[in-house]
Amino acid sequence: VNGDFSLENLPFGIFSRDGERRSVGVAFGDDVVDMPKAARARTFDGIFPNPVAIFESPTLNAFLETGHGAWRATRERLQSVLRDKARAKDFLVPRALARMHMPVEIGDYVDFYSSIEHATNVGKLFRPGGDPILPNYRHIPIGYHGRTSTVSIADKVRRPSGQTKAPDATAPAFGPSRQLDFELELGFIVGLSNDEGRPIAPDDAADYLFGIVLLSDWSARDVQAWEGQPLGPFLSKSFATTISPWVVTLDALAPYRVANRPPDVEPLEYLRVDAPWAFDIELSVSLQSRTMQQARTEPKEIVRVNFRNMYWNAAQQLAHLTSNGSIVRPGDLLGSGTISGTEEGSYGSLLEATSRGARPLALTNGETRTFLEDGDTVVMRGAAARPGLPRIGFGELRASIAPFA
Amino acid sequence: VNGDFSLENLPFGIFSRDGERRSVGVAFGDDVVDMPKAARARTFDGIFPNPVAIFESPTLNAFLETGHGAWRATRERLQSVLRDKARAKDFLVPRALARMHMPVEIGDYVDFYSSIEHATNVGKLFRPGGDPILPNYRHIPIGYHGRTSTVSIADKVRRPSGQTKAPDATAPAFGPSRQLDFELELGFIVGLSNDEGRPIAPDDAADYLFGIVLLSDWSARDVQAWEGQPLGPFLSKSFATTISPWVVTLDALAPYRVANRPPDVEPLEYLRVDAPWAFDIELSVSLQSRTMQQARTEPKEIVRVNFRNMYWNAAQQLAHLTSNGSIVRPGDLLGSGTISGTEEGSYGSLLEATSRGARPLALTNGETRTFLEDGDTVVMRGAAARPGLPRIGFGELRASIAPFA
Numbered sequence: 001v002n003g004d005f006s007l008e009n010l011p012f013g014i015f016s017r018d019g020e021r022r023s024v025g026v027a028f029g030d031d032v033v034d035m036p037k038a039a040r041a042r043t044f045d046g047i048f049p050n051p052v053a054i055f056e057s058p059t060l061n062a063f064l065e066t067g068h069g070a071w072r073a074t075r076e077r078l079q080s081v082l083r084d085k086a087r088a089k090d091f092l093v094p095r096a097l098a099r100m101h102m103p104v105e106i107g108d109y110v111d112f113y114s115s116i117e118h119a120t121n122v123g124k125l126f127r128p129g130g131d132p133i134l135p136n137y138r139h140i141p142i143g144y145h146g147r148t149s150t151v152s153i154a155d156k157v158r159r160p161s162g163q164t165k166a167p168d169a170t171a172p173a174f175g176p177s178r179q180l181d182f183e184l185e186l187g188f189i190v191g192l193s194n195d196e197g198r199p200i201a202p203d204d205a206a207d208y209l210f211g212i213v214l215l216s217d218w219s220a221r222d223v224q225a226w227e228g229q230p231l232g233p234f235l236s237k238s239f240a241t242t243i244s245p246w247v248v249t250l251d252a253l254a255p256y257r258v259a260n261r262p263p264d265v266e267p268l269e270y271l272r273v274d275a276p277w278a279f280d281i282e283l284s285v286s287l288q289s290r291t292m293q294q295a296r297t298e299p300k301e302i303v304r305v306n307f308r309n310m311y312w313n314a315a316q317q318l319a320h321l322t323s324n325g326s327i328v329r330p331g332d333l334l335g336s337g338t339i340s341g342t343e344e345g346s347y348g349s350l351l352e353a354t355s356r357g358a359r360p361l362a363l364t365n366g367e368t369r370t371f372l373e374d375g376d377t378v379v380m381r382g383a384a385a386r387p388g389l390p391r392i393g394f395g396e397l398r399a400s401i402a403p404f405a
Numbered sequence: 406v407n408g409d410f411s412l413e414n415l416p417f418g419i420f421s422r423d424g425e426r427r428s429v430g431v432a433f434g435d436d437v438v439d440m441p442k443a444a445r446a447r448t449f450d451g452i453f454p455n456p457v458a459i460f461e462s463p464t465l466n467a468f469l470e471t472g473h474g475a476w477r478a479t480r481e482r483l484q485s486v487l488r489d490k491a492r493a494k495d496f497l498v499p500r501a502l503a504r505m506h507m508p509v510e511i512g513d514y515v516d517f518y519s520s521i522e523h524a525t526n527v528g529k530l531f532r533p534g535g536d537p538i539l540p541n542y543r544h545i546p547i548g549y550h551g552r553t554s555t556v557s558i559a560d561k562v563r564r565p566s567g568q569t570k571a572p573d574a575t576a577p578a579f580g581p582s583r584q585l586d587f588e589l590e591l592g593f594i595v596g597l598s599n600d601e602g603r604p605i606a607p608d609d610a611a612d613y614l615f616g617i618v619l620l621s622d623w624s625a626r627d628v629q630a631w632e633g634q635p636l637g638p639f640l641s642k643s644f645a646t647t648i649s650p651w652v653v654t655l656d657a658l659a660p661y662r663v664a665n666r667p668p669d670v671e672p673l674e675y676l677r678v679d680a681p682w683a684f685d686i687e688l689s690v691s692l693q694s695r696t697m698q699q700a701r702t703e704p705k706e707i708v709r710v711n712f713r714n715m716y717w718n719a720a721q722q723l724a725h726l727t728s729n730g731s732i733v734r735p736g737d738l739l740g741s742g743t744i745s746g747t748e749e750g751s752y753g754s755l756l757e758a759t760s761r762g763a764r765p766l767a768l769t770n771g772e773t774r775t776f777l778e779d780g781d782t783v784v785m786r787g788a789a790a791r792p793g794l795p796r797i798g799f800g801e802l803r804a805s806i807a808p809f810a
Contacts, residue, residue: 108554113636126635134634139577140568144636145550145643149513149732150601158602160729163545163673172544174673174728196555197563197810220729229539230531231518231549232637238550239729268568268579323579324565324625324644325809327554404730405602 004383004393005029007082010075011246011395012060012211015098022058022101027246027395028082031092038091043081047073059105060210060247064191064330068207071191072251100245103213104189104331106151109241110321111185111217111335112143114312116264118340121352126225138265141312141320143337146217147238151333153245159374159404160239162223176404177220179357180372183338184285184303184348184380187215187243188314190332197325202273205315206250208328214244214283214380214397215335221351221371243333244380244397252392256280256384258308267316270323277313281394282306283339283382285348289367290375299379300364302353305339305346307382374403409788409798410434412487415480416651416800417465417616420503427463427506432651432800433487436497443496448486452478464510465615465652469596469735473612476596477656505650508618509594509736511556514646515726516590516622516740517548519717523745526757531630543670546717546725548742551622552643556738558650564779564809565644567628581809582625584762585777588743589690589708589753589785592620592648593719595737602730607678610720611655613733619649619688619785619802620740626756626776648738649785649802657797661685661789663713672721675728682718686799687711688744688787690753694772695780704784705769707758710744710751712787779808 005011005027015025015032025032035055038044044051048066055063063071082088113119116133119142123132136142159180165172191210194200200208217237224236257276266272283306286299317334338348347353350371354361357370372378377400383393410416410432420430420437430437440460443449449456453471460468468476487493518524521538524547528537541547564585570577596615599605605613622642629641662681671677688711691704722739743753752758755776759766762775777783782805788798 108552123635136570136577136631136634139570140632142632142636142639144639145552147513147550147731148553149734149737158730161604162729165541165544172541172673174675199566223729226541227545227547228635229541230528230633230637231547232635234547234549235725235729235731238726238731268577270579320640321643324567324628324640325563326552326640326643329554332554 003391004395006390006392007079008390009248009252009392010078011248013103013246014059014101016101017093017097024055024057024060024063025098026078027095030095032095032098033078034091034093038081041090044074044077047077059331060103061105061331064210067192071210071249075249075251100153102153103245103247106148106331106333107329109146109148109151109333109335110143111146111337112141112312112317113337114141114310114317115337115340116311117342118338118348118352121340121347125351125356138263139267141317143317144232146241146335150239151241151243154242155399156402157218157240157242157399158402160220160235161404162220162235163226164222165226172226177222178371179221180401181219181221181350182285182372182378183217183219184283185215185217185338186281186307186336186382187213188334189213189247190328190334191330193329194322194327196327199322199325200318202271202315202319203275205318208318209250209314211247211249212253213247214382214394216242216378216380216397216399217335217338218242221356242397242399244395246395248392248394253279253384255389256392260313261309261311271316271319273313273315277315278308278310279384280306280308280386281382281384283380286379287363287369288377289363289373291367292363292365293377295365297365299377302361303346303348305341305348307339309341310336310339372401374401376401408796409800411795411797412484413795414653414657414797415483416653418508418651419464419506421506422498422502429460429462429465429468430503431483432500435500437500437503438483439496439498443486446495449479449482452482464736465508466510466736469615472597476615476654480654480656505558507558508650508652511553511736511738512734514551514553514556514738515548516551516742517546517717517722518742519546519715519722520742520745521716522747523743523753523757526745526752530756530761543668544672546722548722549637551646551740555644556646556648559647560804561807562623562645562647562804563807565625566809567625567640568631569627570631577631582627583776584626585806586624586626586755587690587777587783588622588624589688590620590622590743591686591712591741591787592618593739594618594652595733595739596735598734599727599732601732604727604730605723607676607720607724608680610723613723614655614719616652616654617658618652619787619799621647621783621785621802621804622740622743623647626761647802647804649800651800653797653799658684658789660794661797665718666714666716676721676724678718678720682720683713683715684789685711685713685791686787686789688785691784692768692774693782694768694778696772697768697770698782700770702770704782707766708751708753710746710753712744714746715741715744777806779806781806
């Protein structure tokens with residue numbers, strides 16, 4: 001992740017130093033800009049009232065409410081200050097000394113299902129025989145509400161217990177999940193609230209979406225298979241969702257916007273968008289077992305996929321979500337859904353990569369995996385990079401699997 | 406609702422008077438106890454530190470965090486004070502002068518599906534041909550996460566727009582729902598948080614659940630039918646959930662706890678509960694069209710049903726919800742699911758009462774209804790009452806349908 005946090009990136013997060021209170025920080029190289037300190041030096045005067053109070057907040061929510069013009073102006077002001085190393089050094093804290101916290105307080109978390117390749121793979125596994133893509137898929141950005149109390153930046157994910165039933169069992173059983181999985185996603189952070197009853201048009205989405213984080217939608221596949229009908233996934237997902245701590249702004253990613261994937265079927269008017277809402281972001285997942293860690297064997301990359309091929313984009317998701325009059329609020333989280341490709345090595349979950357455990361994955365030291373084992377560490381990374389353009393990286397999302405205690 | 410708010414009830418809510426700030430109030434007859442005022446008169450000294458600050462809060466959340474012992478002691482202290490009318494009158498505000506607000510800030514809202522009669526009726530309508538009750542139903546308190554940003558005490562519900570597809574249509578269409586429905590439910594308010602990774606046993610649920618409100622899970626049936634697979638209801642429900650403003654405590658309802666419904670199949674150990682968690686609460690829904698309102702025709706009662714027959718109870722729901730290690734937080738809302746019986750007139754939704762519109766319901770003035778029309782007012786009421794016991798009422802949930810604007 002070297003060079004993820006260039007001057008052209010400047011992602012926002014919440015940090016604290018030993019014994020001090022949480023406040024807003026911006027990642028810059030190996031440092032964090034102490035935003036309250038920068039604000040007290042009048043760096044942000046004239047952008048919005050009371051920048052010190054806003055950057056002393058323990059979440060980004062107050063800053064998000066200032067709106068897109070202020071987000072952009074703050075980033076530009078920072079860029080000009082940080083170009084002058086001498087002037088900047090008063091505000092910089094070594095990143096190694098910064099403890100990171102949840103960047104936002106989430107009101108609602110919606111997880112979408114927007115990779116048609118992922119939906120196809122899952123449909124084949126969970127509903128063998130039928131058409132893997134249901135008739136509504138190409139008309140509706142399918143999604144569901146997830147649990148907000150368990151969204152965190154934790155570096156540990158506890159294996160959940162849950163109810164499962166093997167196909168040949170006469171009755172269900174309760175115990176630790178034996179099919180614990182990750183899902184590689186990106187999470188869009190909502191910056192601004194709409195008014196109740198006022199849907200957000202896809203073309204206005206840029207005013208409402210602030211930035212992007214890496215997201216893992218941890219999933220217990222055995223629980224999911226048994227509980228999922230008729231109302232969808234519940235406890236198989238609600239035990240943990242983790243995100244990366246630095247929110248990369250859409251402004252920073254502007255050079256990496258690429259043409260939208262042409263839809264198979266023209267969507268209804270309220271979902272049409274001309275502006276490019278696909279992003280050329282390269283993502284990876286690596287896995288390191290406890291044995292590999294002990295032997296200091298590097299994590300093995302098991303997934304590599306680009307975000308640009310999603311069937312539905314975030315502007316459409318936001319438009320759909322608010323099309324019934326619903327309110328979104330600053331800090332709301334929209335998960336993209338698992339990001340998968342069509343080829344071996346591009347599947348964003350072990351469910352897909354191992355065909356639900358039927359084809360184990362080989363690690364580098366002779367071990368194999370169907371699903372995650374206790375002590376495994378999962379590392380997700382992402383970056384937009386192209387020759388001649390600055391690298392805009394996401395840092396990493398890293399979590400180890402702990403036993404159910 | 407006369408006599409709903411007896412001395413033995415004393416439900417908690419959030420109110421304000423003209424131009425004043427929100428604070429905690431307790432309903433007593435036709436009055437509201439101004440709790441900060443009562444606290445300043447040292448009524449609650451010794452129960453928990455800083456009662457004035459806690460009752461000056463704009464939500465009940467701070468009070469909920471004080472725990473079951475404090476909830477009970479507060480109610481008992483109030484009962485002794487209110488018996489002395491002369492002493493009490495300083496704290497009383499006429500209910501007519503009190504404006505009500507959302508009683509809690511909700512972290513997560515889960516809607517269950519715990520009436521097997523409702524599940525049977527819906528299963529027959531949405532999946533004709535198959536067994537209406539899926540194999541998991543008698544093992545799992547089925548539920549899903551709902552949207553918290555649209556939970557309110559509003560007296561107006563806006564008809565949502567949404568995507569629908571008639572069975573014979575070649576493509577979906579977008580527009581105002583033509584199958585807008587209510588769902589009669591009770592909502593349990595969580596009082597206390599568990600620790601992450603520490604499930605709540607059903608026998609401990611009384612320490613974590615504070616009270617109950619009336620709840621309507623407004624539903625767009627045409628949207629639900631088209632969007633619902635494979636991840637469950639989403640925009641068909643997320644546009645509005647309304648609750649009644651007064652939270653009736655479980656302590657007040659203690660005399661109305663009745664034996665649990667015997668399960669058809671013995672549940673797994675983690676869902677077993679001996680204590681009575683069924684409640685003898687009689688519920689009703691009445692409907693008044695705009696024409697009836699103009700003619701001053703009383704709302705017609707179209708649903709009457711008792712809560713005691715639910716297949717799954719709130720202690721089991723809470724145990725299930727936390728069984729994977731998930732955290733609940735003060736203010737969390739658990740919807741019971743639509744409360745339905747087996748007979749005509751006991752169905753908690755129009756979907757069931759009209760067989761998805763096939764058998765219109767007659768109102769008192771010659772009008773009929775399949776689903777809700779603009780200008781209709783829905784009134785939900787509930788009370789526990791039995792000869793020789795004090796009446797514990799819920800007041801009412803009242804909402805009128807507004808057109809999509």
